[in-house]
Amino acid sequence: MSAQPLRLGIAGLGTVGIGVVKIVQRHPALLAARAGRTIEIGAICARDRSRPRDADLSAYAWEDDPVALARRDDVDLVVEVMGGADGPAKAATEAALAAGKDVVTANKAMLAHHGNALAEAAEAAGRVIRFEAAVAGGIPVVKALTEGLAGNEIRRVMGVMNGTCNYILTRMESAGLPYDTVFEEARQLGYLEADPSLDVGGIDAGHKLALLAAIAFGTRVSFDDVRLQGIERISIDDIRRAGDMGFRIKLLGVAQMTGRGLEQRMSPCLVPADSPLGQLQGGTNMVVVEGDSVGQIVLRGAGAGEGPTASAVMADVIEIARGTRLSTFGQPAATLAAVQPAAVAAPAPYYLRMELLDKPGALAKVAAALGEAGISIDRMRQYGHETASAPVLIVTHRTTPDAIEHAIGAFAATGVVQGPPVALRIESV
Amino acid sequence: MSAQPLRLGIAGLGTVGIGVVKIVQRHPALLAARAGRTIEIGAICARDRSRPRDADLSAYAWEDDPVALARRDDVDLVVEVMGGADGPAKAATEAALAAGKDVVTANKAMLAHHGNALAEAAEAAGRVIRFEAAVAGGIPVVKALTEGLAGNEIRRVMGVMNGTCNYILTRMESAGLPYDTVFEEARQLGYLEADPSLDVGGIDAGHKLALLAAIAFGTRVSFDDVRLQGIERISIDDIRRAGDMGFRIKLLGVAQMTGRGLEQRMSPCLVPADSPLGQLQGGTNMVVVEGDSVGQIVLRGAGAGEGPTASAVMADVIEIARGTRLSTFGQPAATLAAVQPAAVAAPAPYYLRMELLDKPGALAKVAAALGEAGISIDRMRQYGHETASAPVLIVTHRTTPDAIEHAIGAFAATGVVQGPPVALRIESV
Numbered sequence: 001m002s003a004q005p006l007r008l009g010i011a012g013l014g015t016v017g018i019g020v021v022k023i024v025q026r027h028p029a030l031l032a033a034r035a036g037r038t039i040e041i042g043a044i045c046a047r048d049r050s051r052p053r054d055a056d057l058s059a060y061a062w063e064d065d066p067v068a069l070a071r072r073d074d075v076d077l078v079v080e081v082m083g084g085a086d087g088p089a090k091a092a093t094e095a096a097l098a099a100g101k102d103v104v105t106a107n108k109a110m111l112a113h114h115g116n117a118l119a120e121a122a123e124a125a126g127r128v129i130r131f132e133a134a135v136a137g138g139i140p141v142v143k144a145l146t147e148g149l150a151g152n153e154i155r156r157v158m159g160v161m162n163g164t165c166n167y168i169l170t171r172m173e174s175a176g177l178p179y180d181t182v183f184e185e186a187r188q189l190g191y192l193e194a195d196p197s198l199d200v201g202g203i204d205a206g207h208k209l210a211l212l213a214a215i216a217f218g219t220r221v222s223f224d225d226v227r228l229q230g231i232e233r234i235s236i237d238d239i240r241r242a243g244d245m246g247f248r249i250k251l252l253g254v255a256q257m258t259g260r261g262l263e264q265r266m267s268p269c270l271v272p273a274d275s276p277l278g279q280l281q282g283g284t285n286m287v288v289v290e291g292d293s294v295g296q297i298v299l300r301g302a303g304a305g306e307g308p309t310a311s312a313v314m315a316d317v318i319e320i321a322r323g324t325r326l327s328t329f330g331q332p333a334a335t336l337a338a339v340q341p342a343a344v345a346a347p348a349p350y351y352l353r354m355e356l357l358d359k360p361g362a363l364a365k366v367a368a369a370l371g372e373a374g375i376s377i378d379r380m381r382q383y384g385h386e387t388a389s390a391p392v393l394i395v396t397h398r399t400t401p402d403a404i405e406h407a408i409g410a411f412a413a414t415g416v417v418q419g420p421p422v423a424l425r426i427e428s429v
Numbered sequence: 430m431s432a433q434p435l436r437l438g439i440a441g442l443g444t445v446g447i448g449v450v451k452i453v454q455r456h457p458a459l460l461a462a463r464a465g466r467t468i469e470i471g472a473i474c475a476r477d478r479s480r481p482r483d484a485d486l487s488a489y490a491w492e493d494d495p496v497a498l499a500r501r502d503d504v505d506l507v508v509e510v511m512g513g514a515d516g517p518a519k520a521a522t523e524a525a526l527a528a529g530k531d532v533v534t535a536n537k538a539m540l541a542h543h544g545n546a547l548a549e550a551a552e553a554a555g556r557v558i559r560f561e562a563a564v565a566g567g568i569p570v571v572k573a574l575t576e577g578l579a580g581n582e583i584r585r586v587m588g589v590m591n592g593t594c595n596y597i598l599t600r601m602e603s604a605g606l607p608y609d610t611v612f613e614e615a616r617q618l619g620y621l622e623a624d625p626s627l628d629v630g631g632i633d634a635g636h637k638l639a640l641l642a643a644i645a646f647g648t649r650v651s652f653d654d655v656r657l658q659g660i661e662r663i664s665i666d667d668i669r670r671a672g673d674m675g676f677r678i679k680l681l682g683v684a685q686m687t688g689r690g691l692e693q694r695m696s697p698c699l700v701p702a703d704s705p706l707g708q709l710q711g712g713t714n715m716v717v718v719e720g721d722s723v724g725q726i727v728l729r730g731a732g733a734g735e736g737p738t739a740s741a742v743m744a745d746v747i748e749i750a751r752g753t754r755l756s757t758f759g760q761p762a763a764t765l766a767a768v769q770p771a772a773v774a775a776p777a778p779y780y781l782r783m784e785l786l787d788k789p790g791a792l793a794k795v796a797a798a799l800g801e802a803g804i805s806i807d808r809m810r811q812y813g814h815e816t817a818s819a820p821v822l823i824v825t826h827r828t829t830p831d832a833i834e835h836a837i838g839a840f841a842a843t844g845v846v847q848g849p850p851v852a853l854r855i856e857s858v
Contacts, residue, residue, distance in 0.1 A: 019722070023580050023722055026582075026721075027580075027582060030582060030647070031580070033647055033760045033764055034579045034647075034759055034760050035579075036760075036761075132577065138722070138723035138724065138726065139726060140572075140573050140576070140577020140578060140726070143569075143572060143573070143576055143577045144569050144572070144573070144577070147569070147572055147576070147744060147747070147748060148561065148569020148572045148573070148741075148744050149569060149740065149744065150463045150464075150743070150744050150747045150748075151452050151456075151460070151739070151740045151741075151742070151743025151744055151746070151747060152740055152743075153455075153456060153459060218459070218462055218463075276705070276708075276729065279705075279708070291740060292455075292736070293448070293452055293567070293736035293737065293739055293740040293743075294567035294730065294731065294736060294737050294740035294741075295567065295730065295731045295734075295736065295737055296730060296731075297567065297568060297569070297728070297729070297730040298727075298728070298729040298730065299726070299727070299728055299729075300705065300726070300727040300728075300729075301723065301724065301725060301726040301727065302723065302724045302725075305724075307721070307722035307723060307724060308722065308723050308724055310580070310722055311578065311580045311581055311720060311722040311723035312577075312580075312723075313580070314579070314580025314581075314722075315576060315577050315578065315579050315580050317580070318576070318579045318580060319576060319579075322754075322755065323754065324753045324754075324755075325751075325752065325753075326751065326753075330463055331462045331463050331465075332465075335462055
């Protein structure tokens with residue numbers, strides 16, 4: 001065993017940081033056996049030293065400033081678990097690299113926005129940045145893509161990667177509660193970010209998707225090209241009616257390389273209720289990777305929480321302690337290709353829900369609008385109603401998002417469709 | 430990029446070997462980008478040069494003898510995909526290590542029997558042996574355990590790791606066919622090993638379990654301590670009746686560290702039909718890992734076949750090409766603990782099926798035998814019958830395998846139980 005311990009500087013002592021401290025304290029022998037050297041904590045740092053925390057931190061040097069932590073001589077590796085795309089997290093990461101230190105981070109926002117530049121800075125400094133904890137919590141999907149499936153041309157990466165959204169959607173279904181009620185429950189349970197649109201708007205999951213896409217397709221991280229659609233407009237009716245037809249609604253991220261470029265989208269989709277993605281309940285995450293040789297690989301586990309996220313951080317720490325040196329996104333940053341975003345998403349069947357005014361010929365007008373947009377109907381249901389409008393569900397055959405948009409525009413002109421229809425893609429999984 | 434290509438010597442040109450050749454031929458740029466150097470084939474070797482093969486091999490040097498292949502100057506890394514616990518595979522592996530070459534192997538039997546010695550030989554020679562393809566085909570589970578979950582004290586590793594057995598069991602259920610018929614189908618489809626007991630006797634899956642256990646628990650590989658039970662005695666009645674009670678029968682491997690030592694068993698078990706393991710159909714594999722921090726991680730994918738297995742081989746090749754140097758079982762062989770096998774398996778509920786003679790008091794005698802063995806009954810069903818005996822199903826509360834064995838002995842003495850009962854563990858998953 002190497003005589004030199006690896007000394008961590010932990011920047012951030014929230015849930016994840018404390019989780020890392022606990023693992024280091026609980027398993028010194030196990031970590032040393034696996035890493036080939038002892039793993040110690042050199043120094044720690046957080047905004048508020050006085051805040052009560054669920055671990056004994058008295059043995060560790062304290063810094064108020066994460067940049068100062070990153071520069072300490074008794075820190076070999078910086079664990080950045082503060083969060084935030086910019087500010088202290090980025091400053092500490094840059095300071096660590098400049099000081100010749102490797103960085104392990106759980107920070108999806110920072111890497112989604114600055115991953116290319118940080119990867120280049122790491123390589124220029126001869127250092128590594130690893131980020132297993134940034135995507136899907138404890139599921140070792142970054143390593144699976146970077147290493148375990150590296151012999152494959154990746155066809156598609158999909159996943160449910162925001163546990164809060166999946167909690168909301170499954171709770172709406174199981175309890176029969178409307179979105180607003182469950183959203184409020186989730187807020188009270190502390191499941192939501194301070195800015196909830198990070199969760200329910202798909203931004204957080206979109207960050208993760210952009211990171212996986214970079215590894216999968218050897219492309220520069222391009223979060224701006226992720227088409228985002230949140231779950232805010234999903235109603236309990238949508239969930240029930242999708243269920244009637246054998247589907248569940250999931251906030252699904254999909255990245256795939258097509259003949260027209262790279263497609264990255266994070267949006268509520270219908271998936272078969274009996275598929276692994278369809279069966280995913282509560283806060284659990286799932287990532288599906290499809291490769292030309294391996295076929296489909298499904299990975300499932302806790303996407304958040306102290307233990308799972310700290311487990312992912314420690315995997316990176318052990319990797320570095322062992323002497324493994326991987327490029328941030330699996331290949332040198334300079335060799336990552338510029339993203340050619342696909343102008344249009346690949347065709348798919350769609351689910352449409354609308355309120356149809358109870359007038360003679362109303363359904364004919366909707367059907368005609370679909371026909372004119374070149375969309376053919378697979379299944380249609382009109383539900384009984386006691387109001388002036390009837391819920392109508394349509395499942396189309398494969399069509400393009402453009403055609404759907406065109407049809408929705410035409411619906412407005414018919415004068416029989418009340419309010420904006422809900423249009424959700426049906427993803428084949 | 431390193432100027433030096435990595436030159437493979439491929440020993441074995443069956444399904445897996447040809448799969449590796451195809452990936453190397455199909456993706457030179459992708460492999461070079463990810464590995465940081467070009468990956469080439471230096472030489473190849475198989476028993477029969479004249480056999481027609483589904484790849485153009487004309488550019489590669491040929492050897493008839495895998496040991497000679499391993500010693501060639503134009504081979505940097507030996508890909509051992511011949512199979513067989515001993516003989517040429519072991520000789521070639523040893524020759525490669527002695528010649529200062531790394532080895533990537535898909536050979537579960539060799540590592541299950543000689544893994545400790547080979548790991549020691551590799552370390553003595555300063556070389557590595559990697560074996561992602563030996564366990565669960567394309568699923569990157571060796572890397573997940575060795576790296577992605579290395580920060581965890583592993584509690585339990587479970588899995589369905591023999592696709593042929595899972596095919597037989599799911600086909601029996603879906604087609605309502607008896608074991609013998611489906612076994613014969615599987616044979617004709619080429620799904621069975623030349624010695625079918627490797628599959629249906631649980632030996633092949635037991636090899637895989639022993640390898641995962643070594644990584645998970647930091648113990649020496651100890652295949653001899655795997656308690657093996659095959660699927661040969663599972664009847665279509667068992668499958669149907671387990672189904673009536675919400676279970677499916679799977680050939681399930683379980684390794685767990687208990688207070689009484691390491692438990693390794695490969696046996697048909699009942700699992701809830703709606704659990705991920707219960708829902709696994711056909712030839713697909715699934716591995717479930719439970720760690721103290723990460724909770725439960727589920728990995729699912731193709732467990733065999735040209736593409737998936739070659740994908741796993743290439744992951745190891747790329748790992749070595751990148752300069753990553755891992756100990757065979759995740760820590761130096763000398764630090765692996767001797768296995769203390771658990772004398773008894775952990776308690777669990779059991780499923781019992783027996784044929785009860787149609788005599789007054791018969792059921793009372795069986796119930797009394799269970800009671801005397803300290804086993805209490807959770808559920809019992811006696812089915813209608815037109816023969817002299819009635820099928821009786823019993824689901825017990827948690828009990829020990831010893832108590833079950835004791836009760837089965839006592840059943841024989843009652844004179845009312847016809848033939849040996851079927852006893853299957855109900856695994857909580």
